[in-house]
Amino acid sequence: MFKAPLLYGMYGIHLARNDKENFAMNNLNLFFEPDSIALIGATEGMKFGYVATKCLLDSKFKIYLVNPNEKEIMGVETYKSVLDIQDDIDLAVIMIPARFVLTAVKECAEKGIKAIIIESAGFSEIGEDGRRLEEEIVEISRKNGMRIIGPNCLGVLDTHSSLSTTGMSTNSLKRGQISVITQSGMLGNILTEWMPSQNVGLSKVISIGNKCDVDEVDLLEYLGNDDRTKVITMYLEGTKDGRRFLDAAKKVTKRKPVLIVKGGRSVEGAQTTASHTGSMAGEDRVYESMFKQAGIIRVDDFEELFSFAKTFEYQPLPKSNRIAIITTSGSLAVLACDECAVQGLKLPKLSEEGINDLKMEVPDWVSVKNPLDLGPSMNYWSPIETILKDENVDSLLVIMVAPLESFGGKDVIDAMFLSLREVLSDQGGKTVLFCTIGDPNLTIKNARENLERYNIPVFTSSPSAVRGIAALYRYKRYLERCKVVDSQESNH
Template identity: 40%
Template sequence: MASNSPGLRPFFEPRGVVIVGARRSPGFGYVIPIALQRQGWGDRLFLVNPAGGELHGLPLYRSVSEVPGDPDLAVVIVPAEAVPATLEEIGRRGIRHVVIESAGFNEVGEEGRARQRAAKEAAERHGIRVIGPNCVGVVNTANRFSTVEVVEKALTPGPLGVIAQSGVFGNILLDGLHQEGLYISKAVTLGNRMDVDECEMLDYLHRDPETRVVMMYLEGASDGRRLVETLRRVTADKPVLILKSGRTGKGREATASHTGSMSGEDELYEAAFRQSGAVRAESLDELIDMAKVFVSQPLPRGNRLGITTSSGSLGALATDAAVSAGLLLPPLSGETASRMRAIAPRWMNVRNPLDVGPSGAYLQAITALMEDPGMDMVLAIMVMPFAVFREFMARGVSVKDFLGGTAGLRELAPQKPLVACSIGDQGFLEDLDEALTAAVPLIRSPERAARALAALYRYASRKKE
């Protein structure tokens, strides 16, 4: 794939950044300069406020025209009514990329729509590319650049690109993804999409070498046909996972009042995602589950699922969800059945799902399914009553000690997805997550784990078409 177009690169890799609306009182204009200094951008940071003076050890320039050097990005955090004139000033200074974080435009009625039209006209007169308004802009973990303050761990580089229409939603999502073991390459919140939209950002992340999977929160498309064409092009190389709001009439009203988006009939979006190869999530939990699986697992060769479980009931729930989502549960191969019968107690049914109960044969069962040529993917459901876990802890035995060499499981069948599932005591879950390592994602529901694997299969089968 070609290198990124310079058209959007200054949003993520600016030579210098001007904060128009830096302020001494609490707010974005106060905290963003602090964050950028902490992230190593202090020597390329210019603050503008008509009052002048100093802020965070940096001079406050009274106007954009006074800013020295060669900055190529401006972040605008001024009242909405001042944005058009601010864009004129930025344009005269020669800056051609702007993030408008101010709100009060299309999302607030006719007066706001008039403001957005005036801002767009000013930007177009000067050839300015705009992200926003009503957003929090971008994050690039590779160079630690962001136009919004995020927690330090969220700046750990990873393979997940994030596109969100909502500014605050995107910000909160970034603050929490690392707790799910998900780390991003780049993120953008688009807001009202006065200029840059989801299609341009999809193309950008398609070409971005650090991004392997794209996660999207979408309220509505600015151009439905173009979105389908873009998604079809991107999903041929990289998975695109989409959470779309506005399924109901009331939901569509909420999106219109939030970012000014016209959401449209949900059936049209459902068909568009299906035709283009995008993978739609039904909920935020499902979006995160799918992202955990897609960034860590290989694509399966088929839809044959092997399940091992220490709870028959959870195995049955996973089976129902898997079959409903289009997966098959074939019988164990003769060799696998023989291996398991050799170590199984009399009460254990050697079949798929493979219920090991309290036998302790977790690792042997997972190993057998991973090596079974009749299985394309494996779901390992591992639960333990707190009383048992407490006894292990009292004896100084961790889940990692009990399970043994889980790190080597991926090496048994590198082409075969392996997902773990567990519920129960938080201490056990944390211990299990640490034992599994990032190579094996842990999902907190058997049904959700099965559906995430089914989504991985659907994407894989679509790529083969």
């Protein structure tokens, strides 16, 4: 069993919360849908704060700029302190040197601001002096009913409200139902910049940094109740309260999937997390046990994290572990079959009816079995429809490799994906994934534009696609176990 004390209070900053304090879930909505924002550290100089200043001023929100050294920034009046602002402020974003942050937080408390994002670095991640400063800030927030994200972070991005304190505009992003929690600030922006090329539909991105107050558990609970989030993804280096994390995750995963990339597996990686975000990674086997108990899907890298997230967003959970594979590449099918064995997925024999139908649909040189290797036959559509109707199959992986020159150029590829989209539009409630390899700006981009618009996720690795189906199936089994346990508990 998971021993929560192994992960308790490693820095002594994250204070205990209880019902009497009524503090844990104070309105986090202010971080995502504020009416007014004070930017403390606004600047038009090319330094930290410039991009965020420009981005916020270009937004629809009411922005108040705070800088005691300037009367005007980018043509907008500035204030020496938030105390000089006459209107109420919902959210303060602090982007000033660490030595000035404590005073700014005290002024926010006096102003009655209830939500603060501290993007400044120089706190617990640098050592004892920074840790003490961070503790003082937490103490002020507790006494005044404030919530704080950070420090040492890049804040939040919400594609639905169009808010971004990260310096990145939401205009270029695809709006969707995948939310991201990350301890690393810069990583959040890098991933957000990369996601449009992967056709990932985002809801929210939250960088929590040192998480002196609002942490991954608060956000798990919040996103678990967020109607605009269907899948929760996370980059986690460590948690300061293992039992609280486990309890929250168990509740959330009954409603929606949680996928995590966990850093700090090795001794060297764990040591690096302490200087990165002030976290202690803890023993990896403890986290592995905790993830399994809570039904969390653990993945090894960010490409799979978001490929799997799209799969959970787009596809139904498979009814069983029975998978069929249709391929134009024998080698990619071999790799997929190997991964099926590793993941515990079965390649069933097709039904007699299905085999008979396929024999009439494919050239006589095609061996009719599972996996079905169609090679260069160019006759894909009828076999796909037939296998989707097969009673022995609950998931389908379509592997299609289409070299542009030998297949007749871009126009032929465009027509091929268009036809494939039409065939796959009726999945019959079954899980369907697509895999291809080729030019990222032609073949793969075209596949994503044609298929993912209609909820067919595109992978560029056949073993990864198999792991995606396996993740869906494991999550389905977890939900079934939860129902049994809940039923047993309700009968006692």
